[in-house]
Amino acid sequence: METKAIAFNTGFALIEGNHFEEIMWQTESLSPLDVLVEVHAISVNPVDTKLRQSASTDQWRVLGFDAVGEIIECGSDVSDFSIGDMIMYSGTEKRAGSYAEHQVVDSRIVANIPKNISIEEAAALPLTSITAYEVLFEKLGLIPEENGNLDENILIVNGAGGVGSIAIQLAKWAGLNVLATASRPETSQWIKQMGADISLDHRKDLVEQMRELNLTEMKRILLLHSTDYYFESMAHFLAPFGHLASIVATTEPVNLSILKNKSASFDWEFMFAKTNYDYQIDSQGEILKIIAQLIDDKKIVSTHTTTLEGLSSQTIFEAHRLLETNRTLGKIVIRVK
Amino acid sequence: METKAIAFNTGFALIEGNHFEEIMWQTESLSPLDVLVEVHAISVNPVDTKLRQSASTDQWRVLGFDAVGEIIECGSDVSDFSIGDMIMYSGTEKRAGSYAEHQVVDSRIVANIPKNISIEEAAALPLTSITAYEVLFEKLGLIPEENGNLDENILIVNGAGGVGSIAIQLAKWAGLNVLATASRPETSQWIKQMGADISLDHRKDLVEQMRELNLTEMKRILLLHSTDYYFESMAHFLAPFGHLASIVATTEPVNLSILKNKSASFDWEFMFAKTNYDYQIDSQGEILKIIAQLIDDKKIVSTHTTTLEGLSSQTIFEAHRLLETNRTLGKIVIRVK
Structure with a gap:
């Protein structure tokens, strides 16, 4: 389907100005184990800023390695999740990221969000x-x-x-x-x-x-x-x-x-190695399930501290700017929906 | 007790001639877990030649990190072994080595030799x-x-x-x-x-x-x-x-x-780290026990190929010379008794 995404096509430093752009983006078609997600919140990570600076491509690149969203379609072999499930995931370097209103993700690397925390708090969890x-x-x-x-x-x-x-x-x-x-x-x-x-x-x-x-x-x-x-x-x-x-x-x-x-x-330790090399991929879904349980049991807490409202080139740029100050504490989340 | 040993006191290259000397050497007194061994055969390893070249000391240094011998005295807390047991061991960097007629060794790093192989074949096993x-x-x-x-x-x-x-x-x-x-x-x-x-x-x-x-x-x-x-x-x-x-x-x-x-x-992997740092020392005795069993069960074989007769500065020098040719196949053993 066509969805709004925030993308860039030439690596840039923040000092060069905001080269993120809002584009209309075609989500991938679903493989049997994929789910299509309506993204509700995303989080940013240092890897985003590194890739923004280094990635040089002629194509639009959509970053983003943390999201919470609602499943709106399931691939033919998805049995662990259903339409309507609110899930969290980090995703992979190999596919379009979460700076978008909709995203396709492998169901083996997602888990239902914890029960008693906010969408923003859940979005801060997956990658870290x-x-x-x-x-x-x-x-x-x-x-x-x-x-x-x-x-x-x-x-x-x-x-x-x-x-x-x-x-x-x-x-x-x-x-x-x-x-x-x-x-x-x-x-x-x-x-x-x-x-x-x-x-x-x-x-x-x-x-x-x-x-x-x-x-x-x-x-x-x-x-x-x-x-x-x-x-x-x-x-x-x-x-x-x-x-x-x-x-x-x-x-x-x-x-x-x-x-x-x-x-x-x-x-x-490099978390994208599992999806990059097809190595025990489902262990990442399992880990997120354990994390959700630990949050439910109040054994650990989300590290979310900051929320920016709305998916736009401005909020993405601001999130990158905050990360690069190296002065923020806790995770920065962007509320998408 | 006093025993014959082959020692050197200044590191040397073989080209400088044979600076190994036969000395009379006082074995250490037994700690509770030690055994005193009458050495029957020893083997040489590349580490011996390295230490011979680099060790610089005013004291006599007795190398040797492989031996088979008979227990002639047990420390007060030794319960797994008895006088008369024929054991094999590699030993440690911290104590005098096996280029000697008698040696004190920690009973936690020894094992009984396999039943159906020769003394020489057993002496080739421990360090490797x-x-x-x-x-x-x-x-x-x-x-x-x-x-x-x-x-x-x-x-x-x-x-x-x-x-x-x-x-x-x-x-x-x-x-x-x-x-x-x-x-x-x-x-x-x-x-x-x-x-x-x-x-x-x-x-x-x-x-x-x-x-x-x-x-x-x-x-x-x-x-x-x-x-x-x-x-x-x-x-x-x-x-x-x-x-x-x-x-x-x-x-x-x-x-x-x-x-x-x-x-x-x-x-x-550095095998002397366990005895150098007092880390799971008894695991080395356990490993040798497993090795002996694998030899008894004919799952693995000794790599012994070469025997030199008699403990002397000449046989030790010759063993080092053979090792340094890098052309030998299998382990070189010196029959001590």
Whole structure:
């Protein structure tokens, strides 16, 4: 069907002005496992701003990797969902995103929204929750059960960002002692609010701050900010047989041998890899189902803080602008319907 | 007690002549979990030659990380072993090695030798078996059961070395399809004999050879030779969510970001890390017990090929010389008693 979408066709910096445009866009035809969604709210993520700057194409590109919407049509093989279901999803890099009034999405990567939160709160969840869940429970070897990892600890570098805010909550739910870093009084307070047991300042020497707490090593360290900058010090601080994980690409080669005599591992987490490579795709729907249950059970909360009204090139531009200030706390949601 | 040992006190290259010396050496006093062993046979490993070159000390250093011997005294808390037991072990970097007629070893890292093989064959097993077992089943996520990993495959770069020869056999036992590399007709034949399904030539382009086999990626790749040289091409060849593991330290920084969009992992395996850092030490005794059982059940074979007679500075020097030719096949054992 034809739908309104916000798109761009040449990568641009915000300083060049607003090159997002409102276009009429043809949604894809439904494959057997797809659903067609009327989008009610979307959220923006740092990956959106990166792609907006780098994507260079002759075709319109519709970004957006978080949405809540109502199913208005189901593919022939969809059995888990029905027309009228209000669902949430992050989507994939391979298809048109959620900056649109209607979107086609694979039903294996969606879940019904939690019962007792707002549409905006639900729209803030998918990308950050899937990423945080995957890295904690599929990469770092933690057990995805309430208090399933007592006596374990984790250091989350940049705990106040989107992924960090959910990762802190999931790690606390799973029973870990959580150290997280921030760099300003507001973000430090925020990570405490998310449940961090200890707040450190990642603009200062982290190793020194941990030594003051009598910590000489950590078995699990999650880098959510500049792997280039933190790799070496955190690799030295990692415990033997530990896991150092990151979601932020390196731009320079790293000294991997630091980890060698500790028989340690380095793990990348990239949530779009599953849909990009057709690898256990339905696990992302399962993860969102678990997240919805954890919200229903009040074990974790949405990190939504900011709402912009209406899908337009102006609200999308404003959302990108806010993200790029690096001063926002919590997730920015755009109410579409 | 006082015992004969072969030692050196300044790191040396073989070209400088034989600086191993026969000395009388005081074994350590037994801690509660230790046993005192009369050494019957030892084996040499590449790590020995590295330490001989680099170790610089004013004290005598006794190397040796593989032995079979008879227990002649037990520490007060040893309950799993008795005087007269013939055991095998690799030992640890932290204590005197097996180039000696008597040695003290922690009973948690030893096992009774297999029933139906020679002392020499048993002495060839510990270090390579523990390393191969740990990397396959503790790092690469394989299931340590016979045929427990059907439909899985692995590429072992440098399959003809000590660790590779056991890793091929353990991977075959565990049900994997095994691709291994060698560089000469003899080593290529050897890895087939160890059970490799496919033999590749690691002096030629590995990716091209795998493409000819219609393989475009591998989920598990084990580097047992020059991580510096193979990291980049193998990182590119690794499948999404794959694991690239290595036992060979890098000397240069590596481009870790190649693995990022595949959400993949890099794992170091270093067998001395457990005893160096007091981490699950008894797992190494357990591994050797499993290895002995697999030998008894004829599921795997010892890789022993060469025996030198008698513990002397000459036999130790000759063993190091043979290792450094890089032309030996199978393990070199020195019969001590």
